[in-house]
Amino acid sequence: MKAFRLILVVMALSSGLLLSACRTSAAPVIGAGELSLVDVHVMVQRLLDSYSTGDEHTVQDMLSPRLVGFGKLMTAVRAQPGRRLQLRFHLRSAELTRDAFSINLHVEWEARWIQVGTGLAQLREGRSNFVFGRQHDSWRLEGLSGDNPFDFPLP
Numbered sequence: 001m002k003a004f005r006l007i008l009v010v011m012a013l014s015s016g017l018l019l020s021a022c023r024t025s026a027a028p029v030i031g032a033g034e035l036s037l038v039d040v041h042v043m044v045q046r047l048l049d050s051y052s053t054g055d056e057h058t059v060q061d062m063l064s065p066r067l068v069g070f071g072k073l074m075t076a077v078r079a080q081p082g083r084r085l086q087l088r089f090h091l092r093s094a095e096l097t098r099d100a101f102s103i104n105l106h107v108e109w110e111a112r113w114i115q116v117g118t119g120l121a122q123l124r125e126g127r128s129n130f131v132f133g134r135q136h137d138s139w140r141l142e143g144l145s146g147d148n149p150f151d152f153p154l155p
Helices: 002-021 035-052 056-062 070-082
Strands: 082-096 103-115 121-135 138-146
Touching: 035 056, 035 070, 035 082, 035 103, 035 121, 056 070, 070 121
Parallel strands: none
Antiparallel strands: 082 103, 103 121, 121 138
């Protein structure tokens, strides 16, 4: 049984490395024009995918310096690749509200991964509220409430 777990971990590592090598993170932050539910959904998915792979530059570009816990989130992004293998987020239902200066996406999500050390599959579900604010020529994450998909406690 231990040999089987070891094989699963090796396969997960190799496929995770291949997937992260194939991804491109050079996509710009979405401009400050009008956004649809699909646009905001794509922004949140990109933020979570960048967190999953430890792409701190993309995550940092998408965050507002006003975000409470900015430093803790960046520390979690740097540490993530060593904690969970093949971390994947799936966004389910989403509801969008907006005003002139902010966009609020309430979303149900699930995270699946393989735990480092044990090789066991894990599942976590939650509901989060992502608040994006308009800053100059782009939208950036300014607030997060509800269940936290990242590895740091919310204030």
